[in-house]
Amino acid sequence: MGINPDRMQALAWGMASAAAGIAGALIATFYYISPTVGESLALIAFVVVAFGGFGSVPGAMVAGLLIGLIEATSAFYIGPVYQDVVVYALFVGILWVRPQGLMGERA
Numbered sequence: 001m002g003i004n005p006d007r008m009q010a011l012a013w014g015m016a017s018a019a020a021g022i023a024g025a026l027i028a029t030f031y032y033i034s035p036t037v038g039e040s041l042a043l044i045a046f047v048v049v050a051f052g053g054f055g056s057v058p059g060a061m062v063a064g065l066l067i068g069l070i071e072a073t074s075a076f077y078i079g080p081v082y083q084d085v086v087v088y089a090l091f092v093g094i095l096w097v098r099p100q101g102l103m104g105e106r107a
Contacts (some may be wrong), residue, residue, distance in 0.1 A: 040084070047091050053104020063102055 031037050048067055052059030067087055074086040094102070 044084075044087070047087065051091055051094060051101055053101030056101065056103040056105075059101055059103030 027041075044067065048064045049060050051067065052061070052063030070087055070090060071083045075083040078086065
């Protein structure tokens with residue numbers, strides 16, 4: 001087909017690195033900068049992927065939207081201190097009922 005897979009993989013890595021760099025620069029304006037600033041963000045990202053189902057891109061999209069809405073709603077009604085507690089409790093509850101995630105397939 002004329003497509004060089006090695007070149008496409010290098011291009012994908014380059015684009016992903018550029019997007020991560022831009023995201024890091026933009027998020028630095030909202031958070032106090034320290035070596036551990038990304039831990040909470042990485043943990044929420046893991047929760048989104050596991051909640052949606054590993055290997056399911058539509059599941060991750062739906063889970064990301066749901067978790068965003070749940071965080072905003074719980075921060076409004078309960079308080080911003082407890083928004084992560086609500087998300088993690090819901091995450092554990094959903095995985096207890098459906099271990100493969102929302103849209104994951106049973107192995």
